[in-house]
Amino acid sequence: AHLDRIAEIDGELGAFLHVGADESLAAATAADAAIAAGEAPSALTGVPIALKDVFTTVDAPTTCGSKILEGWMSPYDATVTARLRAAGIPILGKTNMDEFAMGSSTENSAYQVTRNPWDVTRIPGGSGGGSAAALASYQAPLAIGTDTGGSIRQPASVTATVGVKPTYGTVSRYGLVACASSLDQGGPCGRTVLDTALLHEVIAGHDARDSTSINQAIPDVVGAARTGANGDLSGVRIGVVKQLQGEGYQPGVLASFQAACRQLTDLGATIVEVDCPHFSYALGAYYLILPSEVSSNLARFDAMRYGLRVGDDGTHSADEVMALTREAGFGPEVKRRIMIGTYALSSGAYDAFYGQAQKVRTLIARDFAKAYADVDVLISPTTPTTPFKLGEKVDDPLSMYLFDLCTLPVNLAGTAAMSVPSGLSSDDGLPVGLQLMAPAFGDDRLYRIGAAYEA
Numbered sequence: 059a060h061l062d063r064i065a066e067i068d069g070e071l072g073a074f075l076h077v078g079a080d081e082s083l084a085a086a087t088a089a090d091a092a093i094a095a096g097e098a099p100s101a102l103t104g105v106p107i108a109l110k111d112v113f114t115t116v117d118a119p120t121t122c123g124s125k126i127l128e129g130w131m132s133p134y135d136a137t138v139t140a141r142l143r144a145a146g147i148p149i150l151g152k153t154n155m156d157e158f159a160m161g162s163s164t165e166n167s168a169y170q171v172t173r174n175p176w177d178v179t180r181i182p183g184g185s186g187g188g189s190a191a192a193l194a195s196y197q198a199p200l201a202i203g204t205d206t207g208g209s210i211r212q213p214a215s216v217t218a219t220v221g222v223k224p225t226y227g228t229v230s231r232y233g234l235v236a237c238a239s240s241l242d243q244g245g246p247c248g249r250t251v252l253d254t255a256l257l258h259e260v261i262a263g264h265d266a267r268d269s270t271s272i273n274q275a276i277p278d279v280v281g282a283a284r285t286g287a288n289g290d291l292s293g294v295r296i297g298v299v300k301q302l303q304g305e306g307y308q309p310g311v312l313a314s315f316q317a318a319c320r321q322l323t324d325l326g327a328t329i330v331e332v333d334c335p336h337f338s339y340a341l342g343a344y345y346l347i348l349p350s351e352v353s354s355n356l357a358r359f360d361a362m363r364y365g366l367r368v369g370d371d372g373t374h375s376a377d378e379v380m381a382l383t384r385e386a387g388f389g390p391e392v393k394r395r396i397m398i399g400t401y402a403l404s405s406g407a408y409d410a411f412y413g414q415a416q417k418v419r420t421l422i423a424r425d426f427a428k429a430y431a432d433v434d435v436l437i438s439p440t441t442p443t444t445p446f447k448l449g450e451k452v453d454d455p456l457s458m459y460l461f462d463l464c465t466l467p468v469n470l471a472g473t474a475a476m477s478v479p480s481g482l483s484s485d486d487g488l489p490v491g492l493q494l495m496a497p498a499f500g501d502d503r504l505y506r507i508g509a510a511y512e513a
């Protein structure tokens with residue numbers, strides 16, 4: 059049924075870069091056969107999924123939305139991919155994304171535009187717009203994204219779906235093609251909080267193949283989602299971040315946020331205002347740290363090891379082939395960030411830019427720690443505005459960066475957060491998301507409160 063839906067609607071929406079019809083049907087048949095043979099199914103056995111095209115798969119190309127990896131086949135599955143397969147979850151295909159996960163609208167994909175199912179003239183968010191559009195248009199009941207600065211939560215917000223950025227180090231990055239290694243985290247996307255929790259349980263857990271994977275038990279997110287569904291939040295303390303509202307936020311987004319606060323209070327929670335003074339510097343710090351890591355990570359695309367090779371005709375040196383390949387294979391946003399990062403890491407600029415940004419990162423983590431001494435979770439709108447029109451910000455990277463204002467601090471601190479649907483904006487009738495934030499290994503709090511709010 060999902061493959062039929064994809065065939066019917068994805069020509070218009072452009073959520074998938076690759077559909078594995080035969081492979082996903084074979085996986086579904088194998089799941090049926092295992093159950094028939096007496097194997098106990100997991101909650102998600104046979105429930106298909108859409109996978110962001112940044113996780114490696116042995117049976118489908120992995121492009122990261124980039125021409126430099128066009129047609130590239132990985133020799134191994136990412137740990138997340140392997141965990142999905144082991145749980146009997148058929149992979150429907152690979153979803154569109156901003157090139158190497160850099161962007162907020164999926165318009166930086168080298169391949170195609172993805173449209174928001176709520177209004178096809180608008181962006182589906184980014185960088186994981188393909189996964190969010192697939193979910194919101196019922197092409198897939200579950201999806202996987204990655205969140206480096208908001209790329210799971212922000213697309214969830216603008217498509218009225220649920221997206222979670224788990225605690226850093228709890229979902230393996232093995233086989234997740236790196237954007238910025240200290241910020242990247244894979245995570246689950248669904249249409250309900252409970253669906254998302256069931257998927258979270260499948261993909262999270264220690265992995266010896268990822269040196270930043272933390273060997274500690276994952277909180278009981280499924281139990282928390284079930285508890286939350288009873289709608290009782292008495293005793294829960296919630297902090298509203300003063301710095302994540304006000305100027306630049308659409309009135310309809312703020313109205314939805316105020317309504318969410320009232321609803322959470324009605325469910326028994328206590329709401330207080332919390333000051334996180336360094337959050338105002340998150341955008342500046344992020345856009346130095348991320349490009350720095352990008353400039354280093356993307357050095358591996360050297361025309362020798364992976365994908366595209368241009369100018370290899372016997373007349374060019376190896377350096378020239380590398381330069382020609384990177385010139386042809388990377389898009390403008392990727393090049394922009396490699397240049398910013400290379401500059402920020404250069405010996406003359408390092409202390410003033412990269413070094414300062416790392417200090418700000420520590421101060422942001424301390425703001426969170428101080429806040430969580432008083433409250434269980436923090437909340438804010440997920441995005442300052444509803445989804446903008448396709449093309450509206452492509453020539454204005456700075457205004458594009460501002461769309462991620464609310465989601466960046468969590469990545470800098472390595473903590474956990476969720477975006478849960480918060481109704482439609484009174485301005486334009488488009489989806490609004492509520493962001494819940496929790497301390498490291500407090501992911502279960504997101505599910506309890508998210509499920510209560512959703513109910």
Ligand code: GLN
Nearest residue numbers: 159160161206207208209
């Ligand atoms: N939009 C942000 C960026 O462009 C976040 C991307 C992400 O989370 N992958 O960097």
